[in-house]
Amino acid sequence: MKTLVTYVSNTGNTRRVAEAIFGEVPGEKEFGELSGIESLEAYDLIFIGFPINAGGPNPAAKEFIENNVAGKTVAVFTTHGAPEDHEDVAGWLAACREAASEADLLGLFDCQGEVDQAIIDFLLKADDPKLRAFGEAGASGEGKGQPDESRIERAREFAREVIAKAGD
Numbered sequence: 001m002k003t004l005v006t007y008v009s010n011t012g013n014t015r016r017v018a019e020a021i022f023g024e025v026p027g028e029k030e031f032g033e034l035s036g037i038e039s040l041e042a043y044d045l046i047f048i049g050f051p052i053n054a055g056g057p058n059p060a061a062k063e064f065i066e067n068n069v070a071g072k073t074v075a076v077f078t079t080h081g082a083p084e085d086h087e088d089v090a091g092w093l094a095a096c097r098e099a100a101s102e103a104d105l106l107g108l109f110d111c112q113g114e115v116d117q118a119i120i121d122f123l124l125k126a127d128d129p130k131l132r133a134f135g136e137a138g139a140s141g142e143g144k145g146q147p148d149e150s151r152i153e154r155a156r157e158f159a160r161e162v163i164a165k166a167g168d
């Protein structure tokens with residue numbers, strides 16, 4: 001079995017999750033940014049990760065998934081600035097599932113990822129009170145240091161579960 005772990009990551013959070021997942025993959029495997037992937041043909045199992053950007057899956061990742069995963073065995077992982085129990089997360093995850101609806105989706109993982117200071121500064125100046133509230137949460141230190149070791153360990157567990165399912 002040949003496995004690919006590929007990701008989009010603007011500020012490194014999703015990449016850290018991708019590395020943890022990759023570390024759990026046995027056998028033949030490849031690791032790389034999604035922008036460098038031309039075809040999924042060679043792979044039996046594909047982990048694809050990306051951040052949540054502006055209330056949905058990162059657009060480049062979403063487009064890639066919609067156009068390339070039909071009939072493939074896939075697991076999706078994502079990071080977002082909001083805490084995992086935020087009311088908007090379920091909708092973002094539904095959009096991730098929807099993008100991969102043509103694939104055999106073996107699992108979906110999400111966790112919080114620290115929001116970059118430049119984004120916090122931008123959100124603090126937004127007109128939309130919801131966006132400002134995100135900025136204020138970030139400015140107060142919420143999410144700092146995420147994904148932490150407990151989240152990385154959850155990502156490893158997720159990888160092991162998906163790999164076990166793929167081997168069934």
Ligand SMILES: Cc1cc2nc3c(=O)[nH]c(=O)nc-3n(C[C@H](O)[C@H](O)[C@H](O)COP(=O)(O)O)c2cc1C
Pocket residue numbers: 008009010011012013014015050051052053054055056079080081082112113114115116119
């Ligand atoms: C342009 C932009 C838009 C974002 N929009 C959201 C959002 O709608 N909801 C959210 O929870 N986090 C949002 N974030 C925060 C990122 O999803 C979060 O920090 C993520 O862990 C970043 O992953 P990365 O370091 O792999 O890029 C946004 C970040 C950026 C840069």
